[in-house]
Amino acid sequence: MAKDGERAGVIDTSRPHPARIYDYLLGGKDNYKVDREAGDALVAAAPEARVGLRANRAFMERAIRFAVGSGVRQILDIGTGLPTSPNVHEIAEQMASGVRVAYVDNDPIVKAHADALLGRSGATGVVLGDIRDPRHILEHPDVRRLIDFGEPVALLLVAVLHFLADDEDPRRVVATLREALPAGSFLVLSHATSDFADRRDAQAVYNQATASLNLRPRAEVERFFEGFELVEPGVAQIPFWRPEAPPPPGAEQVGFYGGVARKPR
Numbered sequence: 001m002a003k004d005g006e007r008a009g010v011i012d013t014s015r016p017h018p019a020r021i022y023d024y025l026l027g028g029k030d031n032y033k034v035d036r037e038a039g040d041a042l043v044a045a046a047p048e049a050r051v052g053l054r055a056n057r058a059f060m061e062r063a064i065r066f067a068v069g070s071g072v073r074q075i076l077d078i079g080t081g082l083p084t085s086p087n088v089h090e091i092a093e094q095m096a097s098g099v100r101v102a103y104v105d106n107d108p109i110v111k112a113h114a115d116a117l118l119g120r121s122g123a124t125g126v127v128l129g130d131i132r133d134p135r136h137i138l139e140h141p142d143v144r145r146l147i148d149f150g151e152p153v154a155l156l157l158v159a160v161l162h163f164l165a166d167d168e169d170p171r172r173v174v175a176t177l178r179e180a181l182p183a184g185s186f187l188v189l190s191h192a193t194s195d196f197a198d199r200r201d202a203q204a205v206y207n208q209a210t211a212s213l214n215l216r217p218r219a220e221v222e223r224f225f226e227g228f229e230l231v232e233p234g235v236a237q238i239p240f241w242r243p244e245a246p247p248p249p250g251a252e253q254v255g256f257y258g259g260v261a262r263k264p265r
Contacts, residue, residue, distance in 0.1 A: 016209040018163055019081040019110055025053050030082045030113055038205055045201035052238075052254040053159075055247075056190055057084065059238040059258045060158045061091050063188040066231070066242070066260060067154035068095040072186060074153050076143065078104045078131050078177075079160030083117045088156065089124045098123065102146040104137055106130040131160060132168055134176040152184035159256070161224065162192040163211035174224045183265040187228055190238055190258035191221045199255060221257045228261035235259040 016038035020031040024039040031039075043049045064075070073096065077088050080103040092099035103114055103126045114126040125146050129137040137143060147153055155177060164170040178187060192199075194215040206213040222235050233241060238258040239251035 012210055016206075017107060017109075018206070018209060018211050019105065019107055021209070022053060022159070023082040023084070025050050026057070026084055028082060028084065030109070038209060041205045042202055045205060046197070046199060046255070048250045048253045048255075049202070051248055051250045052256055055239045055251065055254050056159050056256050056258070059190055059241055059256075060088075060156065060188070061086070062242055062244060063158075063186075063258070063260050064088060064091045064154065064156075065095055067186045067188065068092050068099060070186070070262075071184075072152050072154045073098060074100045074102075074147050074151065075156060076102050076104070076147055076153055077156040077158075078129075078137060079157065079163075080105045080110065080114065080126075081159075082110050083114050087117070089118075100124070100146045102127060102143045104129045104131075104143070131157075131173055132164070134173050134180075138177070138180050149180055150182060152186070153181050154186045154188060155181060157187070157189045157224075159190050159192070161189065162214050162216065165212055165214050171223060175226070178227060178263070181263050183263050185263045187225060187261050187263075188258075189221070189224055189260075190256050191216060191224075193217060193221070193255050193257055195257075196237075196253055196255055215255070218257055221259070225259060225261040228263050230259055230261045 013032050016035045020035035021039045024031040024036050089101040101124045111126050111128050118124045125142045127140050127142045161170050192215050195217055199215055203213045235257050237254055238256045239247035239254055241258050
């Protein structure tokens with residue numbers, strides 16, 4: 001995500017970028033000194049940050065398996081970030097063959113890495129787009145090539161909405177995307193929160209980054225699912241959303257909510 005008027009197509013390596021901070025904290029190599037410094041500052045401010053990011057990744061994997069296991073065969077991943085294995089299409093392919101995936105991110109560096117990784121796969125594609133302009137994403141020809149909005153879609157908004165400030169109207173953004181989805185579709189969403197600890201120091205790390213960190217309480221996260229039916233256990237701390245193994249130490253301090261909901265038929 002970007003701020004201060006930046007949009008898709010602008011590469012800024014002078015300031016930390018959330019996707020590259022995320023990559024660094026997950027042990028990746030696609031980051032710069034400014035991103036590593038920001039990541040270290042984030043861990044100093046929120047010692048459970050690495051646990052939280054890994055938990056977010058694990059939540060996404062479980063949610064994809066749930067959606068594909070429920071019959072969905074196409075995924076729209078907005079704010080995909082730098083490729084981290086297993087990627088969305090790899091997780092989906094473990095569940096069913098022929099799942100189509102459209103990745104969307106506003107960072108050209110992310111797109112370049114994803115293009116190189118995906119090659120010429122006809123079932124996947126990478127689109128340069130900004131979540132603040134959901135209509136552009138929905139109408140993009142490469143999205144339309146992969147995603148048939150006449151059939152159920154799994155929309156992934158994983159760890160992206162907290163990079164939208166209130167004046168960017170994230171509820172409008174999500175409503176526009178929800179309305180485009182046909183019945184039987186799923187919304188998979190995770191969002192950072194300060195419900196479990198004071199995170200003003202962590203927010204300050206992002207003041208010099210290309211996107212601010214906007215923490216929201218559970219009630220506000222739940223509103224993103226309006227009109228959809230939450231699957232059990234509803235909006236929960238991500239380590240405790242349908243865990244497949246005992247949550248890791250420190251899970252109770254993880255400042256992320258997550259949920260999956262289905263559009264009624």
